Amino acid sequence: MFEISPYLQELAKSTIEKFPELNHLDDPDLNIVYLISDKKKRQDKKIVYADTEKVKDKYNSICNADFIITFYADSEGLDDERMEILMHHELLHVGWDGENKSILPHDICDYRDIIEAHGLDWVQQ
Numbered sequence: 001m002f003e004i005s006p007y008l009q010e011l012a013k014s015t016i017e018k019f020p021e022l023n024h025l026d027d028p029d030l031n032i033v034y035l036i037s038d039k040k041k042r043q044d045k046k047i048v049y050a051d052t053e054k055v056k057d058k059y060n061s062i063c064n065a066d067f068i069i070t071f072y073a074d075s076e077g078l079d080d081e082r083m084e085i086l087m088h089h090e091l092l093h094v095g096w097d098g099e100n101k102s103i104l105p106h107d108i109c110d111y112r113d114i115i116e117a118h119g120l121d122w123v124q125q
Contacts, residue, residue: 001038008034008071008087015087019117022091030096033065041072049075050086052093054103066101067094085118 012034016022025032041048050071060066069090071083078086095102 002035002070003037005034005036005071008036008069011083011087012069012091015084015091018084019088022088024096024098025091025094027096027098029098030067030094030101031065032067032069032094033063035068035070037070037072039072040074047074048072049078050090052090052103054101066096067103069094081118088117 012032016025041051050069052067052069054067055063055065069087071086075083075086093104095104
């Protein structure tokens with residue numbers, strides 16, 4: 001089951017405020033929906049804690065969402081600090097320049113921002 005999560009919405013808000021590289025996401029013209037799922041997700045046998053997807057224009061008119069960030073069941077075992085790190089990571093995938101919306105792929109800058117802010121082995125700490 002998937003549910004809208006007020007907790008994740010508040011976590012995203014505080015994360016956006018905390019990290020300057022995310023400040024552009026604090027825009028009333030951008031609507032991100034935050035879901036929690038009781039399902040586990042795997043990709044190539046690896047745990048997927050969360051993911052970010054851009055809502056297709058066709059569906060945007062129905063659900064009024066530009067992006068959906070989903071946290072899966074395995075994320076429930078993370079403490080508050082790791083949840084913030086995971087949210088930080090997912091928000092870095094939201095591409096928004098005031099007009100255009102896109103999913104930003106993983107790149108060295110994304111990893112650098114996470115590593116500089118939270119360390120290399122943030123899941124293991």
